[in-house]
Structures are given as C-alpha cells and as structure tokens.
Amino acid sequence: MVDLKLSKEKKFFIETFGCQMNQHDSEKVAEALINLGYSPTPTSSEADLLLLNTCNIREKANQKVFSRLGALHQTYGAKPDAKIGLLGCMAQMEADNIFKKAPRVDFVVGSSSYSFLPDLIARVEKGERKVIDVSQDTDRLFEINTQTRKNPYKAFVTIMEGCNRFCSFCVVPYTRGPERSRPTQHILSEIQSLVNEGFQEVTLLGQTVNSWTDSQGQVNCFTDLLKRLAEVRGIRRIRFTSPHPNDFCPDIVDVIENFPVVCNHIHLPVQSGSTRVLCRMKRDYTRELYLQKVEFLRKSKREIALSTDIIVGFPGETQDDFEETLSLVELVDYDSIFSFKYSPRPGTEAFSFAEAVSEEEKSRRLQVLQQFQRKIQLQRNSKMVGKRYEVLVDGSSQRGTKTLAGRTTQNKIINFPGSQELLGKLVEVQVTNFLPNSLQGELVEC
Ligand code: 5AD
Ligand code: SF4
Numbered sequence: 001m002v003d004l005k006l007s008k009e010k011k012f013f014i015e016t017f018g019c020q021m022n023q024h025d026s027e028k029v030a031e032a033l034i035n036l037g038y039s040p041t042p043t044s045s046e047a048d049l050l051l052l053n054t055c056n057i058r059e060k061a062n063q064k065v066f067s068r069l070g071a072l073h074q075t076y077g078a079k080p081d082a083k084i085g086l087l088g089c090m091a092q093m094e095a096d097n098i099f100k101k102a103p104r105v106d107f108v109v110g111s112s113s114y115s116f117l118p119d120l121i122a123r124v125e126k127g128e129r130k131v132i133d134v135s136q137d138t139d140r141l142f143e144i145n146t147q148t149r150k151n152p153y154k155a156f157v158t159i160m161e162g163c164n165r166f167c168s169f170c171v172v173p174y175t176r177g178p179e180r181s182r183p184t185q186h187i188l189s190e191i192q193s194l195v196n197e198g199f200q201e202v203t204l205l206g207q208t209v210n211s212w213t214d215s216q217g218q219v220n221c222f223t224d225l226l227k228r229l230a231e232v233r234g235i236r237r238i239r240f241t242s243p244h245p246n247d248f249c250p251d252i253v254d255v256i257e258n259f260p261v262v263c264n265h266i267h268l269p270v271q272s273g274s275t276r277v278l279c280r281m282k283r284d285y286t287r288e289l290y291l292q293k294v295e296f297l298r299k300s301k302r303e304i305a306l307s308t309d310i311i312v313g314f315p316g317e318t319q320d321d322f323e324e325t326l327s328l329v330e331l332v333d334y335d336s337i338f339s340f341k342y343s344p345r346p347g348t349e350a351f352s353f354a355e356a357v358s359e360e361e362k363s364r365r366l367q368v369l370q371q372f373q374r375k376i377q378l379q380r381n382s383k384m385v386g387k388r389y390e391v392l393v394d395g396s397s398q399r400g401t402k403t404l405a406g407r408t409t410q411n412k413i414i415n416f417p418g419s420q421e422l423l424g425k426l427v428e429v430q431v432t433n434f435l436p437n438s439l440q441g442e443l444v445e446c
Contacts, residue, residue: 001122002024003407004397005346008342009050010037010038010039010048010049010053011038011039011041011047012030012033012038012039012040012041012047012048012049012050012184012201013039013040013041013042013043013044013046013047013049013050013051013052013076014026014029014030014051014052014232014268014392015044015051015052015067015068015076016053016087017053017054017055017059017064017343018053018054018055018088018089019053019055020156020241021148021158021205022053022055022088022089022111022206024156024158025111025114025203026051026053026070026087027149028114028144029051029053029087029117031144031145032114032117032118032147032404033049033117033121034142035118035144036118036121038304043231044075045076045077045079046074046079047078047081047082048081048082048083049077049082049085050072050076050078050082050083050084050085051084051085051086051087051426052065052068052069052084052085052086052087052088053087053088053185054086054087054088054089054090055088055089055090055139056088056089056093056094056171056175056345057089057090057170057171057172057343057345058088058343059341059343059344059345059346060162060266060343060380061090062090064200065086065090065137065182065253066075066101066102066382069084069086069101069102069104069105070295070381071357072084072104079307081190081434083106083107083119083124083125083309084105084106084107085105085106085107085108085109086098086102086105086107086108086109087109087110087111087114088110088111088175089111089171089172089175090134090175091109091111091134091177092110092111092134092174092175092176092356093171093174093175093347094108095108095110095132095134096108096130096132097361099132099364105129106124106129107120107121107123107124107130107131107134107351108133108134108136109132109133109176110129110133110134110135110136111176111362112135112136112161112162112176113133113285113410114136114175115143116133116394123191126321131178136177136178141284143182143186143191144146145190146387149199151394151395152198152199152202152424153198153199153200153392153393153423153424154199154201154202154203154392154394155164155194155199155202155203155392156163156202156203156205157187157190157191157194157202157203157204157205157263157374158182158204158205158206158214159181159182159187159204159205159206159209159213159225159240160179160180160181160207160208160209160211161176161177161179161180161204161206161207162176162177162178162179162181162207162210162359163176163178163179163188163206163207163208163348164178164179164181164211165244165282165284166282166352167281167283167349168280168281168282168348168349168353169281169284169311169314169342170345170348171345171347171348172207174347174348176207176259178401179207179208179211181212181213181214181215183214183215183216184214184216184218184219184225184228185216185218186259187204187225187229187270188228188232191229191230191232191235192233192431193321194198195232195233195234195235196234198424199231200240200392200424200426201208201236201237201238201239201392202229202235202238203238203240203241204222204229204240204241205239205240205241206225206240206242208241208243208244208247209222209225209240209241209243209248209256210222210229210240210243210244210247210248210252211244211303212225216398216414222247223249223251223252223254224257224264224342225242225253226238226252226255226262227259230255230259230261235261236261236392236426237261237263237274237392237409238261238262238263239263239411240269240421242267242268242269242309243267243268244269245269245270245289245290245293246285246287247286248268248293249294249364249392252266252297253296253297253299253300253304253345254444256302257300257301257302258303259431263298263410263411264302264303264304264409264410264411265304265305265306265307265335265410265411266297266304266305266309266411267306267307267308267309267352268290268293268294268297268306269308269309270308270309270310270319270328270332271283271309271310271378272310272311272314272321272324272325273287273325273326273327273328273329274287274317274320274321274322274323274325275287275288275317275323276321276323277314277317280314280315280316280350280353281311281314281350282349283300287324288330291328291331291332294306294331294332295399303410303438304410305335305412306332306334307334307335307337307338307411308332308334308337308338309337309338309340310325310329310337310338310339310369311339311340311341311342312339312340312341312362312365312366312369313341313342313357313361313362313365313366314350314354314357315342315344315350315353315355315357316354316355316357317342317357320441322365322368323377323390325369326368328361329369329372329373329376330376331374333376333380334373334376335380335409335410335411336373336377336437336445337369337373339366339369339373341359341362341365341366342357342362344356345369352406374436375417375445376435377401377436377437378434378435381412381434381435381436381439382434384412384434384439385431385432385433385439386416386430386431387430387431388428388429388430388444389408389409389414389428389431389441390408390414390425390426390427390428390429390431390432391406391407391408391414391420391427391428391429392407392410392424392425392426393405393406393422393423393424393425393426394406395423395425396420396425397415399434402417402418403415403416403417403418404416404417404418404420404422404423406427406429412438412439413438413439414429414431414438414439414440414441415438415439415440415441416429416440416441416442416443417442418443427442427443428442428446429441429442429444430442
C-alpha cells in the first residue's frame, strides 16, 4: 500500500512525447498520481517526481529522450533528489537497458503496465531503485476515471489498446502489446460523464480504432459503436483515430451521413502508393484496394475530408515506387498528410531488410512529397474562401489572445478575431483567406 502521508506534499511533472494515445495516457497517469496525493506542477524544477512518457516509433524520438536524460539538470532543472521515471513505448522496448544507459532513472514502466503504477511508485518512495514493470498482461487495460484533461472542451477516450497487425516497419505491436477492446458500457459511461461535464468533442483512440470489438457481444462492430455513441444525449462531435484501411467497410459512410455529430473527417494511413512496397510493409492491402475504399468515402453525400500517413524510403523503395506514392496522393487529393522518412526499428521485421535507401535520398523524397502536397492543400483551401463553417473554438491562435483558433468538423483550422469568451463554443465563421495548413476567417454574427 502507498503511504499517503509521505507523498502528500509531493509534486509531479510529466513530459509527453509522441502520439495522442501517449498524451491521453499522461492524463490518466496524472490522475493516478493525484489519487496518490501528488499534485501537478507546471515547473519541472519543483518536481519531486519527474516522468518522461516516451515514444519509440522512430529513432529520432528515442534520441530526444536520451538527450533529455543526459542533461536532466540543464533540461528540467531537476532537483538532486527528484525521482525519475520513464514511461511509454521506449520504456517498454528498452526495459532494464535504460538503467545502464541512463543511471539517474529510478523506475521504468511500460505502456501496458500503468495500472500497476501505485505499487511501483510506493516502492520508489521507499527508496527502492531500478524498479521496473514492462509486462504485457493481455487482460489489463488502464481504466481510470480521468478528471484532469489538458483541453477543457475536447477529450480523448481510449476504446482499444494494442495492435495485432505487425506491419514490418512498426514497433507498436511490441510496445503496446496485443489488441484489447474496452467494453461498450465503460466507453458509454465515460462519454456520458464527459458530456455532463461540458465537453463538446470526444476523439476515440485506438492503434487500429476500427478493429474494436465488443467482448460482451452487445454491439456488433466499430460502426455500431459509433451509432450508439452518437445517440448519447448532449454530445456535439465525435472523431476517431486511426482506422486501418482493411477493417473499413462502406457502412461508415451511412454512419457519417446519418449522424451529423460524427465528424466528416477520416485519417486513413496508406503508408505507400506502391503495391510492391505495401506488400513488403505487410499492410495486407493493395494500392487498388485502398483506392476502392477512398472511392466509397468520396461518394458520400457529406463531403468527407481525408488525411493520411506516408513513409518514404522504405527498404527497396525505387524511384518508380515513390512516383506511385505521388500519383496516389494526387488521385486521392488529401486534405492533409503526415509524412516520415523510414526509420529502421530494432526488433521489427524490416530492420533486417536489405536495399536501404540512403539518408540523402530519403530526405529528397520527403521534400518532394511535402512540396507536392503543399500545392494540393493550397488549392483545396482556396476553394473554402467565402464559405461558412461551424468551428469549435478551442484556443487562441499563435498570433495572440485576440485571435481565436477553431476547427471545422473536417478538422480544418480557422483563425479569426474574437473574444476569449467564445472559447469552448461552437460558432459560425466565414473564410476570408487561406494558407497551406490553415485558414483565416471572420465570425458570422447572428
Ligand atoms: N519509420 C517511419 N515512420 C514510421 N511510422 C511507424 N513506424 C515507422 C518507422 N519505422 C509512421 C507510420 C504510422 C505513423 C504513426 O508513424 O506512418 O502510421
Ligand atoms: Fe503499427 Fe498501425 Fe501497422 Fe499496427 S496497424 S503495426 S500500429 S502501423
């Protein structure tokens, strides 16, 4: 058991690296620490417990964490007696190697072991060092009633964890373990309480979110779950990320058309436009099959925005393969893309693949792809000028507090002048100008 008196006045600070799942895990970890009597501090140098929630998806993310750990005092101004903990995917992969590489680390908790945090922290508080849990108990989900959310208007809700797909480039099945779906009732009640607290938007999270299944057989599949959630009284917007193309069936279009609270934006990772490369990536679909899925989405009566993830320079990717990726990007006409240079990850199948593409060539392809997409986005965004959109105002723009930022249901960012009182509200904005990654507008007064 944890000695609550001991930890009463103690403060924690978490730095989060990586994806939305990690960001939400940090919110849940923060809740677990608050339950143990810790309080959050925005100043790392005040923390008694300093946590790094790490990412391992690409080598760069790893290096960042090690450079932070190598300069704890410069980076965080860490107190000499602060306890240092490493969480997340890198913690899971590196396990006890971390204690050798970064001797100041007191404890390591993998991304499948957060439910053990109270006991692990109790041991650290008692002075034990090199405390570690990187087990992958397939029955365990990190269920905690999260009160502390970073954004007061939009909330993440995990509906499933882990991945069974083992794409040849990806560490996630090793770091996050096998797929585990949360029961329908847990998801429904979390979302109902979020709505009751005043949240306007929820984003359902899962590594392959549409592979969600109901272990209790109440709901058939992901699209049925969406329908149930769309009926939650008071809910304004539902998003989800990221679906796998293979588990996508045409009924998603019916759901988006019939339930306006389900946002008309889908992030559908393609990774490559070449069937040859997709096969070596073990994605289990061809270019043609992916394009078929896009076609049924494009046929919707509601205009569905599409975004994707693309990797350039996968081992053996030729100039012709890369050109197929460019041609797919042109055909699909994406609203936005996230693009990455392939990063070999130890432990994955592709790590041992021959025919590596040089760093220079990867950088060149990435730049070509990003320039190509930039033009597509400029053209798409230019068509929005003069039109009106409903946005959820969720922050101030980088230009200052007098400019607000909101997102449309298609996930487009529109900046517009307005008062801070509008934060958290759904308002109508008319687009006046465009940039590649955002739009400018004016509030439509009613
Ligand atoms: N190298 C580069 N990008 C990767 N991703 C996953 N693994 C790697 C890797 N080894 C990208 C994929 C995935 C996104 C979250 O990160 O595009 O969809
Ligand atoms: Fe990684 Fe996604 Fe493939 Fe799973 S489906 S292995 S998370 S890229």
